[in-house]
Amino acid sequence: MKNKDLVFIFFINMLTFKKVLCYNLFAYLKWALSSAGRASRLHREGQEFEPPRVHHLNIKNRKVLFLCYNYIRGNSMNEYMREAIELSKENLSKNYGGPFGACVVKDGKIIGRGLNSVLRNNDPTAHAEIVAIREACKELNTHDLTGCELYTSCYPCPMCLSAIIWSNIKKVYYGNTKEDADDIGFRDDIIYDFLEDLANDKENRMLNLKELNREEALKAFEQYKQDKDKVTY
Numbered sequence: 001m002k003n004k005d006l007v008f009i010f011f012i013n014m015l016t017f018k019k020v021l022c023y024n025l026f027a028y029l030k031w032a033l034s035s036a037g038r039a040s041r042l043h044r045e046g047q048e049f050e051p052p053r054v055h056h057l058n059i060k061n062r063k064v065l066f067l068c069y070n071y072i073r074g075n076s077m078n079e080y081m082r083e084a085i086e087l088s089k090e091n092l093s094k095n096y097g098g099p100f101g102a103c104v105v106k107d108g109k110i111i112g113r114g115l116n117s118v119l120r121n122n123d124p125t126a127h128a129e130i131v132a133i134r135e136a137c138k139e140l141n142t143h144d145l146t147g148c149e150l151y152t153s154c155y156p157c158p159m160c161l162s163a164i165i166w167s168n169i170k171k172v173y174y175g176n177t178k179e180d181a182d183d184i185g186f187r188d189d190i191i192y193d194f195l196e197d198l199a200n201d202k203e204n205r206m207l208n209l210k211e212l213n214r215e216e217a218l219k220a221f222e223q224y225k226q227d228k229d230k231v232t233y
Helices: 003-016 022-044 059-076 079-094 128-140 158-166 178-183 189-199 214-226
Strands: 101-106 109-115 149-154 171-176
Touching: 079 101, 079 109, 079 128, 079 149, 079 171, 101 128, 109 128, 128 149, 128 158, 149 178, 158 189
Parallel strands: 149 171
Antiparallel strands: 101 109, 101 149
């Protein structure tokens, strides 16, 4: 918690209730310091900061307390997750695609942003994570995003999970769960079911996969194996 934040909270009290006792002011400031420390610790552990119980306070004191709490909550939220969530909200008005946003971060700097652009680009692969990864790769001029982190407003779909793994991103933070996505009509579960059936050699009518002309296709692979200048990834 920065000093300017404490000053802000102090003046909330002063401007809201002129007759508030000094005891309450110091009590609120003490609470603010304690809450800020707890919020910071919980954030590092990937947990949510929850407000304290205030049933013992009167209405005026509750109002001041929650003004302080809401301010702390907004400022303790992870800045990169906030960016991803804001991008998802942006799509509600732009209607480029579903309400999903993501950003790629390296060394504390956002190097790629993406919002779902499936409808805008007529591209079923233009999910927020994919768009953010493409922008990050372009920014760094590389296909390898080792050392980067991805923040996304929702648990990545199977396609995006694959892209994240291929790009060598090792850490992902997400907001909404895949169950939350299912609740608004985005059903990734059918893809998971298909992959599970595929792994277990079970029939699944969602996609018909057939091997064709493997002998001819292998010729390119054989040439690739002999190429001493090939770049593997």
